[in-house]
Amino acid sequence: MLSFPYPLRFLLAHNPQVVTTVLGIVNRSISTHLIKKAGPDRSTAQTGAVTLIQRFGSALNLNVHFHMPFIDGVFRETHNGQLKCHRVHAATNSELNT
Numbered sequence: 002m003l004s005f006p007y008p009l010r011f012l013l014a015h016n017p018q019v020v021t022t023v024l025g026i027v028n029r030s031i032s033t034h035l036i037k038k039a040g041p042d043r044s045t046a047q048t049g050a051v052t053l054i055q056r057f058g059s060a061l062n063l064n065v066h067f068h069m070p071f072i073d074g075v076f077r078e079t080h081n082g083q084l085k086c087h088r089v090h091a092a093t094n095s096e097l098n099t
Contacts, residue, residue, distance in 0.1 A: 003027060004066040013065040014056065024052060024067065031071060034096075039075035039087040046075045046087075 005013065013020050032048040039046065049072040058064035074086040 002066060002068050004064070010063055010065045014063055020054065020065070024054070027067065027069070028052070031069070035071065035089050036075050039089045042077070045077045047077065048072060048075055 013023065028050060031050070033043070035048050036043050036046045050069055053068040054065070055068060056063070056065050073091075074088045076084050076086055079085050
């Protein structure tokens with residue numbers, strides 16, 4: 002889950018284009034990190050994720066945030082057309098704190 006500071010929540014709540022742009026940046030950043038960690042060539046690797054954009058918190062307060070489960074691996078197509086999965090290990094404490 003990715004939550005945002007209050008000023009950004011209001012901006013995201015009132016401007017769908019900003020939500021799309023921010024989601025693209027976040028998705029690309031996480032995908033790039035997973036691909037680098039898995040090791041295959043970035044030009045052929047793919048990740049997978051599903052995003053649920055939630056607009057309200059449990060108290061019906063304005064709280065735009067993303068639920069983004071990612072696949073714990075990176076896929077690439079081999080020379081014979083089959084997909085190969087490169088597993089990515091869980092994030093370390095230092096990776097989570099940066």
